Amino acid sequence: MLRKLIAPARYVQGANALQALGEEIKALKLGTRVFTLADRRVLEIVQSKIEQALQAAGIEGSFAEFRGECSKQEIMRLKELAEKEGADVILGAGGGKALDTAKAVAYYAHKPVVIVPTIASTDAPCSALSVIYTEQGIFEEYLVLPRNPDLVLVDTAIIARAPVRFLVAGMGDALATWFEARACAESRAKNLPGGDSTLAALNLAQLCYETLLEDGYQACLAVERQVVTPAVERVVEANILLSGLGFESSGLAAAHAVHNALTTLEETHAYYHGEKVAFGTLVQLVLEGRPLGEIEEVLEFAVSVGLPVTLADIGLGEVSEEKLRKVAEAAVRPGETIHNEPFPVTAEDVLAAIIGADALGKDFKGF
Numbered sequence: 140m141l142r143k144l145i146a147p148a149r150y151v152q153g154a155n156a157l158q159a160l161g162e163e164i165k166a167l168k169l170g171t172r173v174f175t176l177a178d179r180r181v182l183e184i185v186q187s188k189i190e191q192a193l194q195a196a197g198i199e200g201s202f203a204e205f206r207g208e209c210s211k212q213e214i215m216r217l218k219e220l221a222e223k224e225g226a227d228v229i230l231g232a233g234g235g236k237a238l239d240t241a242k243a244v245a246y247y248a249h250k251p252v253v254i255v256p257t258i259a260s261t262d263a264p265c266s267a268l269s270v271i272y273t274e275q276g277i278f279e280e281y282l283v284l285p286r287n288p289d290l291v292l293v294d295t296a297i298i299a300r301a302p303v304r305f306l307v308a309g310m311g312d313a314l315a316t317w318f319e320a321r322a323c324a325e326s327r328a329k330n331l332p333g334g335d336s337t338l339a340a341l342n343l344a345q346l347c348y349e350t351l352l353e354d355g356y357q358a359c360l361a362v363e364r365q366v367v368t369p370a371v372e373r374v375v376e377a378n379i380l381l382s383g384l385g386f387e388s389s390g391l392a393a394a395h396a397v398h399n400a401l402t403t404l405e406e407t408h409a410y411y412h413g414e415k416v417a418f419g420t421l422v423q424l425v426l427e428g429r430p431l432g433e434i435e436e437v438l439e440f441a442v443s444v445g446l447p448v449t450l451a452d453i454g455l456g457e458v459s460e461e462k463l464r465k466v467a468e469a470a471v472r473p474g475e476t477i478h479n480e481p482f483p484v485t486a487e488d489v490l491a492a493i494i495g496a497d498a499l500g501k502d503f504k505g506f
């Protein structure tokens with residue numbers, strides 16, 4: 140099989156990086172009329188900063204409010220607005236849903252896309268993928284895009300002022316990356332562009348995990364005080380760049396399949412993507428029969444930053460075995476990434492691993 144690696148064309152990160160937005164767009168010759176989409180809360184944070192940065196580079200800017208769901212209707216509504224404005228660059232600012240919407244709008248409008256994450260809550264910013272939902276918020280499909288974003292620009296001063304729970308959720312999404320990459324490498328499963336992984340992607344995935352262990356706790360303390368330290372810079376890079384390249388160019392496995400299955404239970408909806416992925420990671424390690432020492436390292440990290448390690452931590456303290464069995468069945472649906480594990484996986488195996496992971500989490504927390 141051919142080895143393949145995909146990545147954004149340019150990645151820029153740092154405190155007040157937004158000031159360099161216009162220059163970076165100019166350097167890449169992306170265009171001169173930028174259409175920004177973001178929800179109301181995010182517009183309040185970034186609109187004037189974007190206006191100033193574009194103006195300084197002689198680029199025109201227009202803005203539209205994103206209504207909160209990455210649905211086909213919302214994508215088409217914003218695409219029409221962008222075309223009416225005569226935009227030649229699409230910019231998305233915010234969390235995973237706004238960024239996925241901007242990528243899809245740019246794809247349908249045949250324009251380049253600039254991604255400005257204002258929280259480091261997922262590894263969505265760098266990928267050539269949009270996760271599409273219905274207007275009601277139910278998962279619909281993965282829209283696989285032909286190219287990664289043209290520019291990902293991450294202002295860590297903005298990210299450090301957002302609630303710390305977003306950064307922690309991003310660490311949950313990033314926690315899975317190395318373990319899923321390792322499973323895919325062992326089974327020679329295809330990565331997202333349909334190739335074998337590379338030394339580069341596998342090592343970035345491993346570095347992602349090591350960075351979380353080294354800097355995660357310190358980064359949380361800093362972001363609770365809304366400051367950017369070197370640990371914050373490294374964790375933001377791990378959550379956004381290392382995890383993004385790692386998952387896309389090495390592949391997903393059980394952790395994300397368990398996450399997807401958990402979303403079928405209403406009780407988990409109040410928890411962020413990365414929080415459910417963190418518990419899915421523990422389930423994957425139990426499913427793979429990993430040594431206790433390795434699992435305890437993950438538990439210790441997760442508990443130190445406040446990531447879920449038990450079913451109760453993701454709203455499922457009182458869940459029946461029947462419901463868990465449904466989750467296990469959903470996790471092994473055909474096409475799910477759990478089949479990238481290097482051994483066949485049944486619903487029975489997943490159910491046992493969920494119960495086993497919950498028991499380890501409870502034991503570790505001392506109840």
Ligand SMILES: NC(=O)c1ccc[n+]([C@@H]2O[C@H](COP(=O)([O-])OP(=O)(O)OC[C@H]3O[C@@H](n4cnc5c(N)ncnc54)[C@H](O)[C@@H]3O)[C@@H](O)[C@H]2O)c1
Pocket residue numbers: 178180181184209233234235236237239257258260261262263264266267268269270297298300301302308411412413
């Ligand atoms: N495309 C991919 O590769 C990929 C990868 C992982 C996850 N995802 C998708 O990402 C989505 C989840 O993203 P999410 O967890 O970021 O949630 P989200 O995008 O739904 O919500 C983010 C929330 O944070 C708020 N927010 C943003 N910036 C803020 C700031 N600076 N201060 C305060 N609040 C701020 C927004 O207003 C919004 O309410 C899911 O749809 C998931 O499918 C996609």
Ligand SMILES: [Zn+2]
Pocket residue numbers: 261262312395412416
């Ligand atoms: Zn994820």
